[in-house]
Amino acid sequence: xxxxIITRFAPSPTGYLHIGGLRxxxxxxxxxxxxxxxxxxxxxxxxxKRNSQEATQAIIEAFKWCGLHCDEEIxxxxxxxxxxxxxxxxxxxxxxxxxxxxxxxxxxxxRKAQEARxxxxxxxxxxxxxxGIAPSGIxxxxxxxxxxxxxxxxxxxxxxxxxxxxxxxxxxxxxxxxDGTPTYNFTVVIDDALMGISDVIRGDDHxxxxxxxxxLYEALGFEIPQFFHLAMxxxxxxxxxxxxxxxxxxxxxxAMGILPEALLNFLVRLGWSHNDDEIFxxxxxxxxxxxxxxxxxxxxxxFKKLEWLNAHYIKTLPFERINQQLKDLNFDLSAVHKxxxxxxILRQRAKTLLELILGAKSILEPPKHYDEVAVKKFxxxxxxxxxxxxxxxxxxQSNAKEFEDFTNEFLEKNGIKLKDIAxxxxxxxxxxxxxxxxxxxxxxxxIQECKQRIQKFLEFRKKQ
Ligand code: GLU
Numbered sequence: 065x066x067x068x069i070i071t072r073f074a075p076s077p078t079g080y081l082h083i084g085g086l087r088x089x090x091x092x093x094x095x096x097x098x099x100x101x102x103x104x105x106x107x108x109x110x111x112x113k114r115n116s117q118e119a120t121q122a123i124i125e126a127f128k129w130c131g132l133h134c135d136e137e138i139x140x141x142x143x144x145x146x147x148x149x150x151x152x153x154x155x156x157x158x159x160x161x162x163x164x165x166x167x168x169x170x171x172x173x174x175r176k177a178q179e180a181r182x183x184x185x186x187x188x189x190x191x192x193x194x195x196g197i198a199p200s201g202i203x204x205x206x207x208x209x210x211x212x213x214x215x216x217x218x219x220x221x222x223x224x225x226x227x228x229x230x231x232x233x234x235x236x237x238x239x240x241x242x243d244g245t246p247t248y249n250f251t252v253v254i255d256d257a258l259m260g261i262s263d264v265i266r267g268d269d270h271x272x273x274x275x276x277x278x279x280l281y282e283a284l285g286f287e288i289p290q291f292f293h294l295a296m297x298x299x300x301x302x303x304x305x306x307x308x309x310x311x312x313x314x315x316x317x318x319a320m321g322i323l324p325e326a327l328l329n330f331l332v333r334l335g336w337s338h339n340d341d342e343i344f345x346x347x348x349x350x351x352x353x354x355x356x357x358x359x360x361x362x363x364x365x366x367f368k369k370l371e372w373l374n375a376h377y378i379k380t381l382p383f384e385r386i387n388q389q390l391k392d393l394n395f396d397l398s399a400v401h402k403x404x405x406x407x408x409i410l411r412q413r414a415k416t417l418l419e420l421i422l423g424a425k426s427i428l429e430p431p432k433h434y435d436e437v438a439v440k441k442f443x444x445x446x447x448x449x450x451x452x453x454x455x456x457x458x459x460x461q462s463n464a465k466e467f468e469d470f471t472n473e474f475l476e477k478n479g480i481k482l483k484d485i486a487x488x489x490x491x492x493x494x495x496x497x498x499x500x501x502x503x504x505x506x507x508x509x510x511i512q513e514c515k516q517r518i519q520k521f522l523e524f525r526k527k528q
Contacts, residue, residue: 069101070260073134074252076108077119080313081126084267084297084305087331091265091294093132094332094353104259105134109142110251126314129392130324131346139259141251148246151254151284152206152239160283161239163204164191186235203242208283210234216275221263221292222358228275237276249276257286265355268293292355295362297334302364310367317370321417323389325381326374334363343376371415378411378420386411386420395421400428402508409504423498427505430517431495434524438497442487448525450478450485451492455518458511464503471503492521 071092075085089105096103105127109115124138155161166174166187175185192209211234217227228234239250246254252273256264271293281288299309311317317327329344336358338344344352378386383404387397397403406424414420457474461467475482487497493505493514506514 066099067262068260069096069099070104070262071096071101071265072104072106072256072259072261074106074108074255074266075123076111077115077123079119079122080315081123082312083314083317083327083331084312086126086130086314086327087297087334088266088294089127089132090130090328090331091292091336091353091355091358092263094349095263095265095355096135097350098353101262102135103132104136104139104261106139106255106259107141108248108251109140110145110245110248112142115142122315129315129318130328139255141255144251144255145245147258148240148251148254149244152246152250155208155239155283156206159209161206161208162191162194162236163198164207164236164238165194165199165202165204166190167202184232187237189236192236205238205242206240207236208239208279210236210276210279216278218274218278218288218291221265221290221355222295222360223268223271223293226271226274233272233275234279239280249273250280253277253280253284253286256289257281257284261289263290263292263355265292265294268295292358294335294358295360298362298364300364300366305365309365318392321393321419321421322370322374323377323381323386323417325377326370329373329377330370334365335359343373375413375415378414378417383407386417389417390421393417393421395424397424400424406508409500409508412500423500426494426496426499427508430513430520431491431493433495434491434521435496438487438491442497443491443525447485447488448522450480451488451518452522453478454485454489455515455522458506458515460511461507464501464507467503467506489518492518 073085073089073092075081075089093103095101107120107123109120120140127134152161156163164187171187174188178185187207189212191204191207198204211230214230215227216230216234217225220226237249238247240246255261274291274293278288297305299305301309303309305312311320314327318324325345328346328349329342332344332349332353333342336353338352338357383397386407387403390397397407400406406427407420409427410420410423414423454471454474459470461470471482475485486502489502490497490499490505493499493502493509499505509517
């Protein structure tokens with residue numbers, strides 16, 4: 065029988081949901097879904113100085129927007145402090161951990177002496193087997209009795225066999241600070257074990273924590289999960305992804321008019337592939353995803369690729385879904401006459417929802433002003449004459465194709481080409497030269513409205 069897969073995403077709420085974090089969450093989510101398991105969310109908010117309520121809310125909001133649902137109540141570490149204390153006490157009672165009274169000054173001295181001997185700075189275990197009377201005036205920390213020699217190894221689902229020499233990385237590290245609060249590695253292990261986490265997919269910036277966590281799993285008698293450490297996302301220059309390369313906050317993508325479908329599709333491909341396929345719906349990913357196929361090497365972020373995917377989803381998603389996302393950007397097509405047609409006209413070329421909104425506004429609202437650069441470039445006295453003639457000749461047609469035929473006849477009669485008036489017509493109808501097919505705009509607006517807009521433009525030009 066296959067084991068039950070339970071995965072988790074465990075962000076520390078220090079700001080916003082980073083797109084790298086969302087990729088980690090997505091991989092965990094997909095693996096759980098693929099194997100009929102569970103995906104859980106845990107907020108690691110024990111660092112009261114660095115964590116905030118707003119940051120937690122921002123993460124939850126971003127999750128909602130992406131449509132990644134967790135299968136149980138969200139776990140907050142800040143509500144589990146008593147539980148951690150119980151396990152620290154257990155390790156103390158079993159003599160697997162001990163109180164350490166070394167003062168800060170003593171630790172500084174120790175470090176300096178080790179540095180002078182060119183040794184790795186590490187705690188020397190002086191209270192490991194201490195039987196004497198505790199020095200007064202010092203609130204002790206609790207340290208784990210870590211192995212003193214040998215190796216710690218595990219089989220990473222992405223990187224393969226990983227071995228750490230105890231001498232190179234371990235000492236009796238602190239599991240509870242002098243104020244009694246547990247440290248990061250300790251809470252992660254307690255929670256992963258008690259939440260039944262079978263598989264941990266996380267960034268390889270956590271790789272050096274893993275041997276410490278394994279020491280704790282063993283001391284506590286918990287089963288060690290399967291680890292997968294993901295290579296970081298890089299910018300196109302090969303450097304670690306940062307704000308210099310593009311937005312890192314998931315919600316900034318929402319504000320830019322990126323669809324969650326596109327962002328998730330984009331992120332999943334930063335490190336995972338299936339044949340040469342590029343387009344995957346969430347449902348398809350749930351069927352296909354296997355973390356053992358995640359690439360070992362770092363993958364690189366390209367905004368162009370994201371835009372390309374976004375354009376694909378804008379073109380193909382149902383009206384209701386697009387409109388739901390538009391509403392989040394304070395634009396609503398629900399009450400617009402022929403809204404489906406308008407969306408079909410616009411979505412052929414919009415790369416973002418913001419472009420789509422701009423396009424929709426430029427068609428729905430008669431222009432309040434005209435793009436100066438476009439006017440200078442495309443409008444002259446000659447094409448204005450034809451524009452006026454065109455407005456006068458314009459007759460009702462039943463669709464864009466008929467408007468095209470009608471326009472072609474007009475052009476032929478007047479011995480001009482479409483390019484001679486197309487941009488001027490666009491500017492007159494929408495205020496700029498980037499609208500979709502003018503024949504579709506003519507169909508959408510109807511001839512009355514078009515005539516009025518052209519007239520208004522001609523008047524505006526006369527006044528100049
Ligand atoms: N809270 C850690 C972070 O935000 C993640 C812990 C883990 O995945 O093990 O980086």
